[in-house]
Amino acid sequence: MWDQLPELILTQIFSHLGHGDRANVAQVCRLWNRALSSPVLWRSVTVFIDRDLRGDFPLAGELTAKYWQHIRCLELAWSRPYLLPREARITRNIQAEAGAEFLTIVRAKNVQLKKLVLTDWIFICKWGNRGKLLYALASFLGCQHNLETLSLLNATLGVSDVLRLLASASKGSTEHLAYLDLRGAFREWQAPHSNPRYLRLLGRFRALTILRLDYPALSDQTLNALTNAAPRVLKTLHISVRDSDSRHHTITDIAWHNLVLVCPELTVSYTIAEVMLQLRNNREMLDDLLISMLMRCKRLTRLQYDGIIRSLDTLRDICQLQAESKTHFRTIHVKPRNVNARNRAILNDINYHYDHKMMEQGVDFRIEDPASVLVFY
Numbered sequence: 523m524w525d526q527l528p529e530l531i532l533t534q535i536f537s538h539l540g541h542g543d544r545a546n547v548a549q550v551c552r553l554w555n556r557a558l559s560s561p562v563l564w565r566s567v568t569v570f571i572d573r574d575l576r577g578d579f580p581l582a583g584e585l586t587a588k589y590w591q592h593i594r595c596l597e598l599a600w601s602r603p604y605l606l607p608r609e610a611r612i613t614r615n616i617q618a619e620a621g622a623e624f625l626t627i628v629r630a631k632n633v634q635l636k637k638l639v640l641t642d643w644i645f646i647c648k649w650g651n652r653g654k655l656l657y658a659l660a661s662f663l664g665c666q667h668n669l670e671t672l673s674l675l676n677a678t679l680g681v682s683d684v685l686r687l688l689a690s691a692s693k694g695s696t697e698h699l700a701y702l703d704l705r706g707a708f709r710e711w712q713a714p715h716s717n718p719r720y721l722r723l724l725g726r727f728r729a730l731t732i733l734r735l736d737y738p739a740l741s742d743q744t745l746n747a748l749t750n751a752a753p754r755v756l757k758t759l760h761i762s763v764r765d766s767d768s769r770h771h772t773i774t775d776i777a778w779h780n781l782v783l784v785c786p787e788l789t790v791s792y793t794i795a796e797v798m799l800q801l802r803n804n805r806e807m808l809d810d811l812l813i814s815m816l817m818r819c820k821r822l823t824r825l826q827y828d829g830i831i832r833s834l835d836t837l838r839d840i841c842q843l844q845a846e847s848k849t850h851f852r853t854i855h856v857k858p859r860n861v862n863a864r865n866r867a868i869l870n871d872i873n874y875h876y877d878h879k880m881m882e883q884g885v886d887f888r889i890e891d892p893a894s895v896l897v898f899y
Contacts, residue, residue, distance in 0.1 A: 564592035566637075570601040571655075575620035586624070590631040595671075598659075599641040618651035622658035629662045637671035638663070643678065656683055663690035670700050674707035681714045685723060692726040699727050700755075704735040705762045713738035715771075725751035734760040745777040749784050756785040761792050809836040816840065816849055823850070834858070834868045841876040844885065853886040 569575065586593075598621070640659075656679075663669075672691055674684060684707050691699060714720035715738065724747045733748075733756065740761060748756065782788055809832045816822065831837075837856060843849045858869065873889050880887035 564589040566595040566597075567593050568597040568599065569624065570599050571621040571624075572614070572617045573601045575617065575624055586627050586631065586633075590628065590633050593628075593633050594635060595637040595639075596628075596633075596635055597639040597641055598643075599639075600643055615651045618655040622651065622655045625655075625658040625662045629658075629665055632665070634668050635666055636668055637673075638666070638669060639671070639673040640675070640677050641673075642676050656686070660686050660690040663687055664693045666691065667694040668698055669695035670698055672699060672701070673703035675703050676706035678706060678709055681708060681717060681720070684708055685714070685717070685719050688720075688723045692723055696726050697729055700729050700731045702727060702730060702733050704733075704739060706736065708736070708739060715739055715741035716743050721747040724748060727751070729755060731755050732758040732760070734758075734762065737761050737763045740773060741771065742774055742777040745773065745781045749777075749780045754785060757787050757789060759788060759790045761790065763792060809833060812836060813839050813843075816843055825851075834865050834872070838868070838872050841872060841880075844883070845876060845879045847883075851885060854880065854888070855886075856889045858889075 663672075669691060672695075674687065677684070679687075684704070708714065713736065721743055724744065728751055730748075778790075808829065812827065812831070813836065816825070840849075841854070844851060844854065856869070858865065861869065869889050877887060
């Protein structure tokens with residue numbers, strides 16, 4: 523039966539296999555080995571450095587040597603991207619060395635990518651072969667001449683490490699790199715918003731159409747660098763607000779104005795994923811602002827509010843937004859403090875009208891007795 527299947531069908535089946543299983547499949551018979559050579563199976567490859575590059579895994583050697591000419595998109599990630607205890611750093615050193623060897627092989631094969639993605643690296647401390655891996659990555663980037671997409675999403679590297687990678691990418695891909703994602707690339711407290719080298723490197727990428735970065739990495743100097751580079755093709759500037767910015771800085775209107783003059787098709791968007799307001803002793807009335815924020819921040823996934831609201835009818839408005847699918851919270855817990863008879867009647871009415879609607883949406887909806895805090899996520 524299997525030897526009668528068309529090669530196209532086999533290719534579709536093999537596309538659902540992991541790299542280890544594909545390596546085993548290639549040993550079954552000539553037909554399967556030929557089907558596994560289809561370029562479709564190797565155009566996009568994801569490698570988990572700490573899982574897929576074990577000593578007994580043939581990806582770095584056998585698979586890359588066989589199919590390197592088909593690879594156009596490479597994602598390098600860590601399946602467990604957290605800081606390991608000191609006693610486990612030996613293991614991480616071995617993994618990093620294997621990653622460096624893999625990149626050396628890929629570079630030797632002259633693999634030319636269109637897309638390179640680093641996902642969830644998050645290794646902050648300076649342990650052993652960490653530098654060796656970053657050096658191999660920088661060397662590989664320096665040999666790329668057709669790279670169109672570079673993503674350092676959640677790499678959480680030091681400023682010098684990220685700038686080294688950007689410098690390497692600018693050597694060969696200045697005229698081709700159209701998409702650059704620096705969200706989470708820098709440690710927040712080291713955001714290089716005014717670093718001269720950072721500004722120079724941004725100015726080299728003249729083909730950028732999409733730039734994504736965190737708000738702490740944004741400044742007047744950043745916008746001026748983009749303006750001076752005159753990337754008239756820049757169409758999207760996406761700014762992610764992940765946490766409070768310790769600098770409390772603002773961007774001047776003139777910096778935005780100059781950039782828009784150079785990039786007339788530019789669209790600027792913000793993403794706010796989580797907001798926590800600790801306002802227990804405030805006396806400001808924020809009801810309208812809360813509703814306005816919920817309506818504007820379409821992708822907000824978590825809101826925790828601990829403060830004073832003018833009227834519990836604000837809670838009714840929030841529940842109505844959820845009922846109309848204008849917000850997308852999975853949990854709504856209400857813990858009011860100091861509930862009088864009138865407010866208790868309002869809470870009972872809200873619970874009566876919205877409990878069933880929330881249940882239909884799969885929302886964990888609860889109104890509890892005094893404790894203090896509104897939580898939405």
